[in-house]
Amino acid sequence: MWRLVADRADQRTFTGWAGVVCQVVAEQVGVDATSIAVRSSTHTEELVAVSGPWAGQLEELQYTAGEGPGVDAYQSGVPVLVPDLAAAGHRWPGFAELTAGRVGAVFAFPLREGAAPLGTLELYRRRRGPLSLDQLADAAALADLAATALVVDTGDGVAESAPWARADAPGHYDDVNVATGMLAAELDIDVEDAFLRLRAHAFSHDQPLLEVARAVLGRRLGAEAFRD
Structure with missing residues (x-):
């Protein structure tokens, strides 16, 4: 091998x-x-x-x-x-x-x-x-x-x-980590909760997690979309 x-x-x-x-x-x-x-x-x-x-x-x-x-x-x-x-x-x-x-x-x-x-x-x-x-x-x-x-x-x-x-790799998930940090700060929640909300949104909208994260970074998707 x-x-x-x-x-x-x-x-x-x-x-x-x-x-x-x-x-x-x-x-x-x-x-x-x-x-x-x-x-x-x-x-x-x-x-x-x-x-x-x-x-x-x-x-x-x-x-x-x-x-x-x-x-x-x-x-x-x-x-x-x-x-x-x-x-x-x-x-x-x-x-x-x-x-x-x-x-x-x-x-x-x-x-x-x-x-x-x-x-x-x-x-x-x-x-x-x-x-x-x-x-x-x-x-x-x-x-x-x-x-x-x-x-x-x-x-x-x-x-x-x-x-x-x-x-x-053609792409990686650094953007997910940055978007998670942004959501945590904007929603005043911990990082783990922010990541779970990001993942839940991606799954429920049938979108790749990376795509949702980049929408958050590009301000095309605001923090209000992730509130309870």
Whole structure:
């Protein structure tokens, strides 16, 4: 797996190691799309790399819903394998509703640096069905490489999330964090409550969370839209 990633990176076709890992996962494991996201125990998330636009759209829908296989994989620290998303939709009703008819199967692998959780590698497929044992083994190995791509050694024995990795993604969620802070200040509520209101508005209006956040930042959507 490492040789495949290194060979592809040498071709200089893609920007950044994380993006190369996403492409190799899609090709080697036989899925339609992949994404790598850095997560935290709060609502913070950073989309680091995607194999294509569809993967980015699906990851944003999961972020909007606030639930899904990737969220569970990060929190549990174990892979969440969903060969039939429609049949497992009761586990994540919001995510299942937003992705209805778009996704057949999802396979989410936690990314860790030692005992510390970093984020997730997610594999999406339009058709239903499980991964083979060989595909699972390849995906697990590539998840380890994805974690390596996210971490940089500071030189003092401390591993941190590599800031350059974020350049791989076509967009990220910094605007959501800024909009959340604005709402918290304008409504005089805590940040967590502000984020929940932002997410609830996005879900109820069938809009991506990032789109709603940018509307708030652009003053196209005022704080009154988020009052009780």
